[in-house]
Amino acid sequence: MTTPDISREKIYIPKIVVHLGLHKTGTTTIQRGLKKILPQLNAEGVGVLLHDDTTHLSSELGWSARRKAKKAMAGAFENDLRRLAYNQLGSVMAHTGQNMKQLLISNERITGARMPIKLDHPVFRPRTEKALAQILKPFKTDELELVVYLRRQDTYFESCYLWEIGKGHNHDITSQFPFMKEKPTFAYTAFLKRMKNFPGVSKLTVKPFEIVGAGGLSYLDDFLDCIGMKGHFDLKEQDVPTEVNTSISKRALEIAMKVNPMLDTQKQKKKMKLYLKANFPANEYGKAVVLSDEERLQILDLYRLDNERLFSEYMPHFPKDSYSSIEKTAELKSFLTTLAKKV
Numbered sequence: 498m499t500t501p502d503i504s505r506e507k508i509y510i511p512k513i514v515v516h517l518g519l520h521k522t523g524t525t526t527i528q529r530g531l532k533k534i535l536p537q538l539n540a541e542g543v544g545v546l547l548h549d550d551t552t553h554l555s556s557e558l559g560w561s562a563r564r565k566a567k568k569a570m571a572g573a574f575e576n577d578l579r580r581l582a583y584n585q586l587g588s589v590m591a592h593t594g595q596n597m598k599q600l601l602i603s604n605e606r607i608t609g610a611r612m613p614i615k616l617d618h619p620v621f622r623p624r625t626e627k628a629l630a631q632i633l634k635p636f637k638t639d640e641l642e643l644v645v646y647l648r649r650q651d652t653y654f655e656s657c658y659l660w661e662i663g664k665g666h667n668h669d670i671t672s673q674f675p676f677m678k679e680k681p682t683f684a685y686t687a688f689l690k691r692m693k694n695f696p697g698v699s700k701l702t703v704k705p706f707e708i709v710g711a712g713g714l715s716y717l718d719d720f721l722d723c724i725g726m727k728g729h730f731d732l733k734e735q736d737v738p739t740e741v742n743t744s745i746s747k748r749a750l751e752i753a754m755k756v757n758p759m760l761d762t763q764k765q766k767k768k769m770k771l772y773l774k775a776n777f778p779a780n781e782y783g784k785a786v787v788l789s790d791e792e793r794l795q796i797l798d799l800y801r802l803d804n805e806r807l808f809s810e811y812m813p814h815f816p817k818d819s820y821s822s823i824e825k826t827a828e829l830k831s832f833l834t835t836l837a838k839k840v
Contacts, residue, residue: 510598513640514644544600557574559573560628608624
């Protein structure tokens with residue numbers, strides 16, 4: 498049964514800001530914080546649509562962000578997006594008596610599945626344009642801005658891998674990322690050029706994930722700069738989570754690799770994940786390190802030129818060699834943390 502049309506008219510919103518993710522770049526931290534301050538954002542004329550708003554929709558099966566999207570459900574999905582936007586419009590009206598000024602959409606699924614490594618070669622995140630166009634279809638706007646956070650490739654691979662192991666899978670990192678040390682599959686600049694040239698985009702903001710080192714509050718506040726509200730809210734007072742998602746510890750990884758093959762159901766895997774996070778935290782047992790220094794250097798050499806272009810073209814206020822080595826990224830992280838504390 499499909500959702501009936503609420504309106505065939507496009508909803509006019511003066512400005513739309515779309516946070517593309519990617520996965521494993523602190524997107525959940527940002528979204529949890531946005532949910533906490535949603536009433537305050539509504540009172541400022543900002544509507545918010547998050548991943549949690551769409552992920553429970555049965556009609557999301559019609560979203561082309563999915564690898565096997567059901568085309569017959571595309572219209573129902575777009576109608577559900579209209580409904581969600583109307584709900585936010587009503588909330589803004591209730592707070593301000595005026596129409597929505599901005600709509601903020603934060604959904605990492607726009608760029609596709611978390612680790613579609615085979616699909617990412619030779620084109621990085623190939624479904625993004627189609628998925629983005631579909632999620633924007635119910636709206637019309639004067640300004641469309643895109644925001645993306647990126648992280649150094651070796652740490653990205655490692656984080657994705659540990660997430661999979663935490664889910665109950667049992668494989669080595671090379672099985673998950675077969676091109677990891679051979680082809681620059683996760684080169685960012687071509688992807689960013691595509692996003693910059695997406696029809697209607699007035700601004701593309703690229704930020705380094707490493708700001709997360711300053712903590713969850715600083716990370717959220719950095720993101721709020723994208724809608725002109727950095728420093729606008731007392732985030733501590735709003736009970737915004739201060740911790741970012743914790744990493745798997747060395748001990749938890751060791752246990753998971755031995756126990757995971759014996760797990761049969763998703764329920765068992767979820768229980769094991771919660772058990773490991775609760776009883777073997779990374780702050781007590783050390784953060785799991787999957788890649789050797791030699792492997793990291795191989796990966797960094799593979800992406801060196803593209804990462805230099807990344808900073809030169811999209812983040813020119815930081816040194817272009819910020820992702821060239823572990824030490825240079827540590828310097829970037831230290832600089833960002835110090836800057837956040839000053840603010």
